[in-house]
Amino acid sequence: MISKDIATQVLEQCLITGGDFAEIFEEDSITNNIGLIDSKIENVLGGRNYGIGIRIFKGFKSVYAYTNDNSLRSMLDTAYKAALALGRVQDGKQVVLNNSKIITDINPIKLNPNSVDYQHKIKVMKDAYKTAKDYHSEISQVRVNYVDKEQNVLIANTEGLYVEDSRIRTRLNITSIASRGNENQTGHEGPGACKGFEIFEDIDVEHYAKEASRVAYTMLNAKNCPAGKMTVAIDNGFGGVVFHEACAHGLEATSVAKGNSVFADKIGQQIASSKVTAIDDGTLTNHWGSANIDDEGNKTRRNVLIENGILKSYMVDKLNGRRMNMEPTGSSRRQSYKFAPTSRMTNTYIAAGTDKVEDIIKSIDDGLYAKKMGGGSVNPVTGEFNFAVSEGYLVKNGEIKEAVRGATLIGKGSEVLMNIDMVGDNLAQAQGMCGSESGSVPVNVGQPMIRVKEITVGGRGEE
Numbered sequence: 001m002i003s004k005d006i007a008t009q010v011l012e013q014c015l016i017t018g019g020d021f022a023e024i025f026e027e028d029s030i031t032n033n034i035g036l037i038d039s040k041i042e043n044v045l046g047g048r049n050y051g052i053g054i055r056i057f058k059g060f061k062s063v064y065a066y067t068n069d070n071s072l073r074s075m076l077d078t079a080y081k082a083a084l085a086l087g088r089v090q091d092g093k094q095v096v097l098n099n100s101k102i103i104t105d106i107n108p109i110k111l112n113p114n115s116v117d118y119q120h121k122i123k124v125m126k127d128a129y130k131t132a133k134d135y136h137s138e139i140s141q142v143r144v145n146y147v148d149k150e151q152n153v154l155i156a157n158t159e160g161l162y163v164e165d166s167r168i169r170t171r172l173n174i175t176s177i178a179s180r181g182n183e184n185q186t187g188h189e190g191p192g193a194c195k196g197f198e199i200f201e202d203i204d205v206e207h208y209a210k211e212a213s214r215v216a217y218t219m220l221n222a223k224n225c226p227a228g229k230m231t232v233a234i235d236n237g238f239g240g241v242v243f244h245e246a247c248a249h250g251l252e253a254t255s256v257a258k259g260n261s262v263f264a265d266k267i268g269q270q271i272a273s274s275k276v277t278a279i280d281d282g283t284l285t286n287h288w289g290s291a292n293i294d295d296e297g298n299k300t301r302r303n304v305l306i307e308n309g310i311l312k313s314y315m316v317d318k319l320n321g322r323r324m325n326m327e328p329t330g331s332s333r334r335q336s337y338k339f340a341p342t343s344r345m346t347n348t349y350i351a352a353g354t355d356k357v358e359d360i361i362k363s364i365d366d367g368l369y370a371k372k373m374g375g376g377s378v379n380p381v382t383g384e385f386n387f388a389v390s391e392g393y394l395v396k397n398g399e400i401k402e403a404v405r406g407a408t409l410i411g412k413g414s415e416v417l418m419n420i421d422m423v424g425d426n427l428a429q430a431q432g433m434c435g436s437e438s439g440s441v442p443v444n445v446g447q448p449m450i451r452v453k454e455i456t457v458g459g460r461g462e463e
Contacts, residue, residue, distance in 0.1 A: 001026055001154040002052070004097045004162055006072055011095045011158050013079040014056045017087040021057040021318075022079075022095075023157040025295065026070070027337040029149060030114060036125045036144040039133075044118060051337035054079050058086045062319050064340035099160035101299070103292045106285050109168050110198040113148035121146050124172065124200050128209040132176045135213035138220060140179035142213070147171050148197070155297035163297045169288065169442060170199045171431065174209050178216035185222075185405065187215030187390070192288045192431040192442070215372060215391050222403035225392060225459030231367035232409065232452045233360050233395065238373050238430035240349055240445035243278065245378045246385040246413030251305050252331070253320035253343040254437065255380055262383045262414050263311060271311045272417035275353055278306040280315055282330060282346035288431040289346040289443040294332040296341055301330040305348075306417075317343040335439025342438045349446030353423025360422045360451045362398035368407060368457055369393045369400050376408075383413035386458070408458035416452055424449035 002010075007024055014022030029049040035042045052075060053066040065082040067074050083089075113121075125144040132142040148170040156162045171192030178185050189208040193199050234242060247263075255261040263271060272278070282300030284290050291300055296318050304312050315331035316324065320343055333344035361369065369392065376387030389407035393400045429446030 001028070001152070001164060002070060006075070007156040007162060008095050008097055009072065010054070010075045010079050011156065012092055013076050014054060014083055015093045015158065016080070016089050017083040018090055019056040019058045019083060019086055021158055023055045023155065023296070025053040025055070025337055026154040027051060027151060029151040029336070031149045032113065032147065034118070034121055034125060034146040036129060038141060039126065039129055041122060049336060053337040053340070054082055055340055056082055056086060057319065057322070060323055061086060062340070066337050095158050097156060097160055097162040099162065101161070101163045101293070101297070103163065103165060106283055106292055107167070107194040107290055108286070109196040111196040112150065112168065113170055113197045114150060116197045120197070124205060128172065128174050128205050131206045131209035132174055132213045135176070135210055136178070136217050138178050138180055138217060139176055139213050141177040143175040145173040153295070155293070155295070157297065161297045163293060165292050167194065167291055168196055169194050170196060172205065172208070174212045176213040176216040178213070178220040180220055183220060185216050185219035187212040187219070190431055194286050194288060194290050218403050219391060219405045222405040225368070225404035225407035225457065227457060227459040229454050230457045231364050232370055232455050232457065233364060233367070234370045234447070234450050234452065235372065236424065236426050236428040236446070236448050238445060239370065239449070240429070240447040241373050241432065242385070242387055242409065242416070243350055243447060244345065244348055244434070244443070244445040245376060245387070246383055247417055248278070248280070248305070248345055248348050249378065249380050250383055250413060251314050252345070253314050253316040253324060253326070256314050257320035257323040260381050266311050267313070269311055270309045271414065272306050272309040273420045274309040275423045276306055276309055276417060276420055277304070277351040278349070279304055279351055280331065280345055280348045284347050287347045287429070287444050291346070294330045295334045296328065296332040298328050298330045298332065300346060303329050303331065315343045315345065317341060333438060333441045335441055339439040342436070344436060344438060344441055345434060345443050347429060347444035347446070349427065349429055349444070350423065350448065350450065352425050352427040352448045355422045355424050357424050357426055357449050360424055360449055361395060361400060363422065363451065364395040365397060367395045369395050370407070370409065384411070385413060386410050404459070406460050410456040410458050416455060419452050419454055420450050421453045422451035
C-alpha cells in the first residue's frame with residue numbers, strides 16, 4: 001500500500017483549488033468464484049482488483065476520480081484533474097498524516113480462503129449439490145456458487161487519518177429448481193460470513209441444501225394465493241428484507257439529506273409501533289455485513305435507528321453529514337475504489353421482542369404466514385413497496401394450513417412500521433447483497449417473526 005509520504009503529496013495536490021477536505025482510498029482485492037450446475041463445474045474465475053480512488057470536498061461540492069496506476073506521477077495527475085473540477089489553482093495547504101488508528105479486529109480469520117486449493121472448495125459445492133438433488137425426484141436442477149474475497153484497503157485523508165484494514169468474506173449460494181411438466185418453482189439459500197474457509201466448519205451445508213430443495217418442492221405443490229387485505233406473520237431471518245428495503249433505505253443519509261425520504265426531519269418522532277426497535281450494527285463479530293472500519297476510515301458502530309417506535313438516528317456518511325449538520329456514524333460504504341462512498345447499511349435488523357412464535361400464529365384468524373421472502377421493488381421517496389413471498393402458507397383459526405404461491409406484500413414502509421403489533425423472540429439474520437449509488441455491498445438483514453395486523457396481499461387465487 002502507498003506510504004505516508006506519497007499519500008501526503010497526493011492529498012496536498014488535491015487542495016490546490018481551495019478544497020477543504022480530500023481522501024485517498026486504495027484497494028487491493030483478490031476474488032475467487034466457482035459455479036456448478038448439475039454436478040458439473042461451469043466456471044472457475046479468480047481475479048485481482050487494484051486501484052486508488054481520490055475524493056475532494058469544497059463545501060457541499062464533491063468530485064471523485066480513480067486510477068489503476070499507483071505511480072506518484074499518475075496519482076498526482078489524477079488529483080490535479082479532480083481538483084480543477086472545483087476551481088482555479090491557488091495556494092495549497094499542508095497535510096500532516098498523524099492519525100494512525102489502532103484497529104481492533106472484530107472479524108478474526110482462522111483459514112484464509114486463498115490458502116485453500118480449489119479441490120476443497122469444489123468438494124463443499126458437490127456435497128451441497130448431491131444433498132439438494134437427492135431431496136426429491138422432482139428436483140430437476142441445482143446450481144451452486146462459491147465465492148470468497150479478500151479486500152485490503154488503505155484510507156488517508158487531510159484530517160490526518162492514515163489507516164489500513166483487511167476484510168475476508170466467504171459465501172455459498174444454493175439454488176434448487178423443482179419441475180413438473182411446464183411448471184417450475186425455485187428455492188434458494190445463501191449462507192455467508194466475514195470469515196475464511198472455516199465457515200464450513202461452523203455451518204451445516206446439508207441443512208441449507210435441503211432447505212433450498214424443500215422450498216422449491218413445497219411451492220411446486222402449492223395452490224395460488226388469494227388476494228386481499230390480511231393479517232400477515234413474516235418469519236425471521238430473510239423476512240427482514242422488507243424492513244431493509246421499504247424502511248431502512250429511507251434512514252440512510254443518502255436519501256435523508258436530499259429530502260428524498262418519508263423519514264426526513266423526524267428525529268424524536270414516533271414512526272413505528274412501540275413494539276419496534278431497529279438497529280444497524282457493523283460491529284457484530286464475523287457477520288456478513290461487518291467491518292472494523294467503514295470506507296471513510298471511521299470505526300463501525302452499533303446505531304439504534306428506531307427505539308420503541310421513536311426515530312433515534314440515521315445512517316450518516318461524511319458528505320451528507322455536512323449537509324445535515326450531523327457526525328458520521330461509521331456507515332460509509334462502497335463496492336470498490338471505482339465508487340465514491342455514501343451511507344449504507346451493514347447488519348440491519350428489527351430487535352427481538354417478547355412475543356412467542358406460537359402465540360403470533362394463534363392470534364391470526366384468517367391470514368398469511370410468509371415463511372420466506374423473495375425480491376421486490378421499492379420507491380425510496382414514498383416507501384411504497386411490492387415484495388414476493390417465496391414460501392407462504394394460509395393461516396386459519398390460529399393454525400398454519402396449506403402452502404400458497406404467487407403471494408406478494410404491497411404497501412408503504414411507514415404504514416407497515418405502525419401496523420406491527422407483535423414481535424417475536426426468535427431473532428435471526430440472513431445474508432444478501434445490497435445495491436445503491438455506491439455499488440453492491442454485503443449486508444445482513446434480520447428480524448424475529450413479526451405480525452402486521454393489516455397489509456395488502458396480492459395473489460391470483462385458484463384458477
